Amino acid sequence: MTHTTTIALVTGANKGIGHAIAAALAERGMTVLVGARDIERRNAAVRKLRASGGDVHGITLDVTSADTIAGAAEEIATRYGRLDVLVNNAGITGDERQIPGVGADVPAEVRRVFETNVFGLVAVTEAMLPLLLRSPAGRVVNVSGRGGSLTAMATPDGEFADLPPLLGYPASKAAVNAVTTQYAKHLRRNGILVNAVCPGHTATEGNGFTGDRTARQAAPIAVRMATLGPDGPTGAFVDENGPIPW
């Protein structure tokens, strides 16, 4: 059966910004696959999104688990035969064990953050590549953040001056940005556009609800990059106001 709607997968879509992106893509008429590692949370999110009328389906996906990633790719291949939009949103902030000098756990915490934010993103993207290549206009959106801006981080009295130095999260998002440029380079000739976005400082569980905007307000930049026309940018790092310094 050929599916005429746009098929979108959002990782970490059971809550927070990913959930809001899934809702916004469903509102635009896409068939949205809610990637989540926990079945109960996944089903609850799907129920909520369906209540608003969306064509939404759950898909079990832990971005640190090769088995669930392979299973998700197989399920999407069987059900739809292709993937049009991949939103790599799943991410963790990590905790205080990533502060330089706090002790022996620092490398493990940095590794844990990279495992989800970087290696998980790469593993999911690799698994979905064959499906994206079967799309007439594949779009990949990597949810990064201003913390991934080396320019911002290297400015002593800049926007992050009041935060403690962190070895995991900012470096993981800088790596997401770097990976984004390389996927963009790899996929340019296939018409697949790959971009990194900053959703802004958003109140979610990921930051103890300290953000100054709602997840719903954070979603539009991801939606914009997921729905780019053929002449849209690729390999960019943007927020709602335009390009962010690397």
Ligand SMILES: NC(=O)c1ccc[n+]([C@@H]2O[C@H](COP(=O)([O-])OP(=O)(O)OC[C@H]3O[C@@H](n4cnc5c(N)ncnc54)[C@H](OP(=O)(O)O)[C@@H]3O)[C@@H](O)[C@H]2O)c1
């Ligand atoms: N909030 C901000 O101010 C802000 C700013 C810039 C960038 N971001 C980025 O935005 C993205 C979403 O964050 P958020 O603020 O919405 O945080 P959140 O509310 O904590 O949501 C994170 C989502 O990622 C999922 N997740 C974590 N590890 C996973 C894994 N191994 N496999 C699959 N899913 C996993 C979580 O699932 P569970 O429910 O199972 O934990 C949850 O659905 C992240 O990449 C974050 O770095 C956020």
